[in-house]
Amino acid sequence: MLPTARDISAVAVSAEKSAYAKVNLRILIPLGLCFMLAFIDRINVGFAYLHMKADVGLDEAAFGIGVGLFFISYTLFEVPSNLLLTRIGAKKTISRIMILWGLVSSATMFVQTPTQFYIARLALGVAEAGFFPGAMLILTYWYPAQKRARVIALFSLAVPLAGMIGSPLSGWIMQTFNGVGNLKDWQWIFLIEGLLPVIVGVFMYFLLTDDPRHARWLTSEEREIVAGAIQAELNAKGHDEKTSRFSAAFRSSRIYIVALAYFPVAWVGNVLNYWAPSLIRHLTGGNVLNIGLLLAIPSITGAIGMLIVCHHSDKKLERRWHWAISAALTACAAMTLTMVGQNLVAMMITLCVLNIGYLCIAALFFTIPTAFLSGTAAAGGLALVSACGQIGGFLAPIAIGHIKLATGSFSAALFLVAALLAMAACIVIGLIPASIFGKRPLA
Template identity: 50%
Template sequence: MQTAAPNINIHSASDAEIHATYRKLNLRILPFLFFCYVLGFIDRVNISFAHLEFSKDIGLSEAAYGLGVGLFFIGYIIFEIPSNLALQRFGAKITISRIMILWGFISTCMMFVQTPMQFYIARIALGCAEAGFLPGVILYLTYWYPSGRRARVTSRFILGIAVSGIVGGIVSGWILHNLAGVYGLKSWQWLFLLEGLPSVIAGIVAFFYLSDKPAQAKWLTPAEKEIVLAQLAADAHARSAVEKGHSFMAALKNPRVYVGAFGYFVIPWAGSVLNFWGPAIIKQAGVTNVWHVGVLSAVPWFVGAIGMLLFCWNSDRMVERRWHFFIAALIVAGGTTALGAISTGWVASISYLSVMCIGYLSVTALFWTIPTAFLSGTAAAGGIALISSLGQLGGLSAPAVIGWVRTATGSMSSGMYVVAVALVLGGLAVLVGIPASLLRERKVS
């Protein structure tokens, strides 16, 4: 039997008041979370620059590097669900602060790695520390924003990946080019030190800056809190007709969760190419100066950021997710195929990487609007983390496979084709396996 609508009037506030409230939320919440994600993603992928100097110092082959990159996801997978359930129980400020302080500390300690085994251990530890940040923030945003706003909000947060690629590439290239031998440290040691410590500081700030939920936000007026809570209540009612349960066990029994997990599984395959081999692809295309590699590596992320924002704006305008996700998956698959099939100079490589970035950032941002449209309560906390954890198996397997293929063949072409096929299959799984009728979202202005 369909439940009665909650006793709220979402039209009691004017459009101007609603816009002003969400503008206030956007300015208070998003910039800080965005900044934290930029720091975290730089700490996760700066190894792609460090290994240009790092690998020969500790005797690391491409296959061993790919394995170490993938081992990050072991700890990430193990601790992701507990971390998200802890966020729901103890609040975002404690959980996000803990994650950031730990990952910043471990990333900084990477400067002391001297052997491949130490590298493996450090990467696993970094994954354990960072586990739960992305799904935690995705869950946290559902406490503040109704579904009709989430593609735009999520895209602004996911934009942190692009900015980390732009800023991280330029900064990492500069550090590697200019700080070798300063105070007796190697350039890659300076990289881990200077890019790890800011995360520790931001983690401390997070504890004092974040509010767990709208009702606890002292920076919102009572009228603004009422607007946010009314929008969320109306949104929850729109989903109630199709939800089968709100518990974590309900999420475990929901087959759509596993379809979503496969859709998310393929995204790290594209991310692995961009995040961990992008600088090497540019260098292999003929750019030998590490500073120039860093600057050029920022270009695809800049182009990708613009494409993602347009994609997600249109998705919110149409309140349509599945076809947008599928088309974005085809875009990244096309760029990956071209990168593997056509052997050209650095201009073409940058172009194909840019196409990949548009698709990769778009599927990443768009994906999280889908499970949050049919999960809520503890089912959302556990279900989002379960999808992310299972999906991160792609992050565990992709770097190892790509690294092995590159070592065995001396080329990345075969690995690129595997990535392209995976993206097409993942896009189809979401399009076919999660029907539009399951996604109950309200269009908002």
């Protein structure tokens, strides 16, 4: 008896599920682990600052400058790193980035002056440059557009997981290792949490595969399914040699519109990663382990909210309004945070909402540029968009630190963050057409 159309369809669906289950295991989960370690390395400086400021001579403004310098060097080397990825492949690029950034992060334990702290942050930016846009580019090699919001959301789970794991871990390290081996608690944070990416970076060289065509861990049928889905997307975009060149991304006005909308995302991340420990400490006292445990709660809430919103975005195949509404929610939470400074429960609820909004705008955003970029234009364009976010990451801690010193509170800085998010929401709705999603090539 010949198989029916339903039988053939069931076999095809089963083969597709099998293929992407393997891709998730070999590509998505390892990249997410690397991203989690990157964010742990960003969270730990906020915890280390609680005690290192007296030893190193850092005030709020100096700390903000040091945090911001990371984003300057990161931005300068981001595009070259992503272009190099297209030449040497994913596994060499990701391994190189992780090993270098881990070594630099560990070396931060030796800083003794603000100037040395600035140098360490600049070096960390150079080492880590290109990781995030590189990961976004790698995901476009394996997942078509209709799966991308959920995939990026799962990848972005690294951010709340870093909060859930990194905050308590940092608090535990500072409480447990202070004075061991004549090292301060903040020095142990940099040493231990810096060595982790070095170890994982070595494994990534042997685990990652550059593209579906070289994936020996897929069957020939599964390779055809994965590669065929990507080729179909390129065909739908009108992919050709002209629009896929590196220079095409920089000639497109659309890229600069998208990059401008991405600018405020890093401001929210700075509030959560670098200043939230100080906000919680103000209400709870100085126990760093308790601070870490409390900050894990918003991370868990944010992860759940992000997965729900991104799943709905894929289901409806709609990106702009999902992003804009999430940005508006984030702006409201930032303004509310100015009103709850003396109430721990209200602050925790507000931080939960802020995390939900932040993770949604961070995860959903790169479904927008990947809808119209391909080829080398995607490598350069994604790096350019990410670089604009890193400029925001440079300006945010400096501005927030100076505003805090000038006014004695974070309120004015949070209102500024809210205004930038409102501007970005208007840009996404008003200047990015819905027709680009899988229908029009870069022009």
